[in-house]
Amino acid sequence: MRTSRAIPMLALVLSLAACGDTPAETLANARAAYERSDYGAARVAVVAALRKEPNDVEMLTLLAQSQLRLGDAEGAEQTLSRLIGRIAPDEHARLTGDLRLLQGRAQDALAGLNPEDESPTAWRIRAAAFVALGKASDAQDAYGRGMAAGPDVQLAAAYARYLLESGAVEVAARVHRTLESFAPEAFEALMLQGDLAVARGQSKSAVAAYRRAAQLYPQRHEPLLALARELPESSSHEAMELLEKAQALTGGSAEIFEAQVALHATRREWGAVRAALQGQASGLDPTSALALTYGEALLHLGQPEQARTLFTRARLLRPRDPYTRFMLGRAQLATGDAEDAWATLSPLADSALAPAELIEAAVAAARAVGHPDEKALRARLRPVRLKQRMAIVDKAQAALDRQDWGAARAALLLIPAGSDDPEVLMRLALASSRLGRHHEAITYADQALVRRPDAPECLHTAGMARFEAGDVQKAQALLRRAADADPRNEGIREDLEKMRPPAA
Secondary structure (H helix, E strand, C coil): CHHHHHHHHHHHHHHHHCCCCCHHHHHHHHHHHHHCCCHHHHHHHHHHHHCCCCCCHHHHHHHHHHHHHCCCHHHHHHHHHCCCCCCCHHHHHHHHHHHHHHCCCHHHHHHHCCCCCCCHHHHHHHHHHHHHCCCHHHHHHHHHHHHHHCCCHHHHHHHHHHHHHCCCHHHHHHHHHHHHHHCCCCHHHHHHHHHHHHHCCCHHHHHHHHHHHHHHCCCCCHHHHHHHHHCCHHHHHHHHHHHHHHHHHHCCCHHHHHHHHHHHHHCCCHHHHHHHHCCCHHHCCCCCHHHHHHHHHHHHCCCHHHHHHHHHHHHHHCCCCHHHHHHHHHHHHHCCCHHHHHHHHHHHHCCCCCCHHHHHHHHHHHHHHCCCCHHHHHHCCCHHHHHHHHHHHHHHHHHHHCCCHHHHHHHHCCCCCHHHCHHHHHHHHHHHHHCCCHHHHHHHHHHHHHHCCCCHHHHHHHHHHHHHHCCHHHHHHHHHHHHHHCCCCHHHHHHHHHCCCCCC
């Protein structure tokens, strides 16, 4: 279905690209498409123009720019080889720098730039290379110098996104305001506006920004995907329509497909989840979101043995992942193995953050094996008590999601039994660290580590608390232990990479 919808769209773009009477008119169409961030149409149009003027430098340059924005490294390399000696050396070096970044060759991207090139584009490339090399201070300096060099949409957007991903939401917002001052309706500005709103927990503002981006840039799938993810559950029908439209624009995107499956799961359309995934289930990473969603669908569709097999595999690879353990416990319970279910679920149910669904499953397992903890667990499900606890937990989580560290810390301190709960303590460590209360963050992280001395998540938290406090040596030691305990954890590996000293 996706292919049949994508082909007419490509035919339409090709016909539009060919409608100019001259190569100059076709090039103008290509440049206009590029300016409205429709890089696919720009590439098609300039290719059409090049059929009549195959060696035109301006056309080849625009083609290289379009290919780079589309992530087409192979095509860009071929095009840039045709531009050697035909455009200014610094311009060719900048285009090649973007290519090297696409290829994961950050050091080559840096080395290829003219050291005297002070353009915003050169500083953007340097900053991106420094980020890839784990040189945060150098990246920050390069972004700052690039912003001072003059207005540039790509540079400002990259800098704001770097800050946003680093947790510096308010600093990112200041850079975004600078971007809006000279390009208020640029694609990057509108998407960042939405992403900043998401980080602040302002869902309605995010939806408005993504809608505006979708209206102004109808050939871009990103705002459709972002909008679908941010719409409330009551708008799930619209969300699915948006995802279908986005998928038609891409001709088949794994990211959008995953979002479609996740939406089916949210709507509890387990038959649709199974239909979408059963043909590829054997090839999925057992710990991936798709594989876990497929396992949950099988559990709901009365196939607990198959679900148990899937969740058992996932737990072997990610033994401490709480969702995997919860679903395995449910599958064990559904297959009549109450003893294993209790062993799996009881440690999770001990958490002060445990949701009602998890406690209910633990109660069922405790009852089946006759465990005396059933009474205490059942007491936690009393409506008034449960409602009060979950209101505080939800408030704390909402504050963490919008990175309101002060509100998060205040709410976390109110959670009943939270002072003895590793999950609460780790969140308190994060919030305290972001507030600059480093001694307090280390104390909370160490208290969590005392309770779970070998848990990779506790080691990770303790290491990052020390890193934020400036104790890099101890931070590295803790994160190495975390990486050894959970070698598949990308977050731990990325944070450990940040701590590596710069290469000589």
